[in-house]
Amino acid sequence: NAGVTQTPKFQVLKTGQSMTLQCAQDMNHNSMYWYRQDPGMGLRLIYYSASEGTTDKGEVPNGYNVSRLNKREFSLRLESAAPSQTSVYFCASWTMRAREPQHFGDGTRLSIL
Amino acid sequence: DAKTTQPTSMDCAEGRAANLPCNHSTISGNEYVYWYRQIHSQGPQYIIHGLKNNETNEMASLIITEDRKSSTLILPHATLRDTAVYYCIVRVGARNAGNMLTFGGGTRLMVKP
Numbered sequence: 001n002a003g004v005t006q007t008p009k010f011q012v013l014k015t016g017q018s019m020t021l022q023c024a025q026d027m028n029h030n031s032m033y034w035y036r037q038d039p040g041m042g043l044r045l046i047y048y049s050a051s052e053g054t055t056d057k058g059e060v061p062n063g064y065n066v067s068r069l070n071k072r073e074f075s076l077r078l079e080s081a082a083p084s085q086t087s088v089y090f091c092a093s094w095t096m097r098a099r100e101p102q103h104f105g106d107g108t109r110l111s112i113l
Numbered sequence: 114d115a116k117t118t119q120p121t122s123m124d125c126a127e128g129r130a131a132n133l134p135c136n137h138s139t140i141s142g143n144e145y146v147y148w149y150r151q152i153h154s155q156g157p158q159y160i161i162h163g164l165k166n167n168e169t170n171e172m173a174s175l176i177i178t179e180d181r182k183s184s185t186l187i188l189p190h191a192t193l194r195d196t197a198v199y200y201c202i203v204r205v206g207a208r209n210a211g212n213m214l215t216f217g218g219g220t221r222l223m224v225k226p
Contacts, residue, residue: 042200042215042216045215090157092157092214101147101162104156107154107156
């Protein structure tokens with residue numbers, strides 16, 4: 001079972017470059033999420049999508065854009081990367097049923113020089 | 114969502130039970146307690162969750178106090194592979210994607226030989 005798949009796993013960018021992180025889930029979940037995790041910190045929510053065609057800001061949305069391409073895919077775009085965006089990015093999905101947990105991908109490690 | 118308080122770190126001897134406490138004194142009646150763990154900066158892994166009653170699955174047991182203001186995650190026979198950061202989270206179990214998980218600092222559990 002693939003679950004939540006993120007690509008790429010690692011990436012190095014120069015300041016000012018743009019990049020799109022990809023996320024896909026095969027569990028037919030309604031909602032999808034993007035988090036970032038800085039060293040020694042917990043996860044912080046960037047954006048989420050309750051359903052196909054909708055997106056909403058989370059705790060730290062500045063500098064990012066998202067697209068819910070279809071029910072399976074939710075992408076995160078950095079238009080002009082900054083060193084402060086160096087982090088590990090996690091994608092997650094959820095059925096929105098109370099008894100079901102969120103499922104997470106293995107992360108994308110992004111370094112911006 | 115209610116805030117949670119966890120110890121920053123704990124040690125446990127291999128083969129012994131690991132008891133990880135969590136305080137959530139402002140929890141509301143409709144909020145669930147979830148536990149996740151994160152190993153080596155991989156994506157968070159769901160462990161267990163509960164509302165009022167104690168819960169047990171193949172990974173762990175969750176003990177929730179009668180007043181629901183605190184809980185304890187129990188790993189009955191800790192192994193070296195259980196070394197990880199453990200997150201206690203409370204969240205309303207409603208069909209609202211905006212009820213995203215908020216990860217604090219968690220407890221860093223070190224299982225020692």
